Amino acid sequence: MLSEQLLADLHNLSRADKLRVVQTLVTDLANDLAIEESAPSVLPAHITEAEIWSPLEAYGAARIMQEVLDEYKRAHDQS
Amino acid sequence: MTNLERYPYLESRNAQGEAMPRPLLPLTLQYDRQSVAVDGLLDTGATVNVLPYEIGLALGCTWSERLRAVALTGNLARYAARVIPLIGIVGQLTPVPLIFAWTQAENVPLILGQVNFFAEFDVCFFGSSLAFEIQPKGSRPSD
Numbered sequence: 001m002l003s004e005q006l007l008a009d010l011h012n013l014s015r016a017d018k019l020r021v022v023q024t025l026v027t028d029l030a031n032d033l034a035i036e037e038s039a040p041s042v043l044p045a046h047i048t049e050a051e052i053w054s055p056l057e058a059y060g061a062a063r064i065m066q067e068v069l070d071e072y073k074r075a076h077d078q079s
Numbered sequence: 080m081t082n083l084e085r086y087p088y089l090e091s092r093n094a095q096g097e098a099m100p101r102p103l104l105p106l107t108l109q110y111d112r113q114s115v116a117v118d119g120l121l122d123t124g125a126t127v128n129v130l131p132y133e134i135g136l137a138l139g140c141t142w143s144e145r146l147r148a149v150a151l152t153g154n155l156a157r158y159a160a161r162v163i164p165l166i167g168i169v170g171q172l173t174p175v176p177l178i179f180a181w182t183q184a185e186n187v188p189l190i191l192g193q194v195n196f197f198a199e200f201d202v203c204f205f206g207s208s209l210a211f212e213i214q215p216k217g218s219r220p221s222d
Contacts, residue, residue: 016152051187052153053129053184054122054124055125055190057126061151064147065194069176072164076176
């Protein structure tokens with residue numbers, strides 16, 4: 001059941017998280033429609049097959065990876 | 080030893096059979112004593128480097144809790160990823176440490192992004208002639 005609180009929470013998400021929610025729901029819908037074989041697809045094939053592999057806003061990952069890289073460089077500079 | 084290398088765009092084909100030239104850099108990745116030759120996509124919009132699962136395995140990497148976990152975005156957000164440092168060798172340039180988000184996704188592009196490929200190399204794209212030039216950081220006289 002869609003509650004007002006859930007809607008409010010969704011509005012407060014960052015742009016990246018909103019995009020992730022949309023992608024997840026589109027994937028769910030596509031899977032549901034694939035199961036219902038007789039149901040016509042509501043999405044063009046090129047949309048369901050679109051793949052965005054580029055980690056555009058993975059800032060947390062970037063920070064952690066920089067930390068690991070700095071540790072790696074320190075360890076290898078000492079050896 | 081030259082400090083600047085020029086590469087042509089390489090043709091890349093999608094699942095629909097459509098092809099397009101893209102800035103793919105041939106390089107060798109090393110982990111311990113293992114090495115693998117790959118083509119990495121120069122992706123200036125990517126915040127991090129991404130290593131496909133099967134290439135990590137080919138390098139002898141072991142998926143382990145000891146590797147720090149990271150959350151990726153886009154389609155890769157669905158897959159677990161862990162941080163692994165490798166050595167990258169581009170042509171005749173000096174080898175450099177490259178840090179990767181090793182994703183459990185297979186058959187995805189090997190992505191070279193801001194952390195830390197574009198921190199180690201300066202790249203100039205010549206899109207009109209479908210080529211790019213690459214040199215190590217600090218190579219330009221003004222740097």
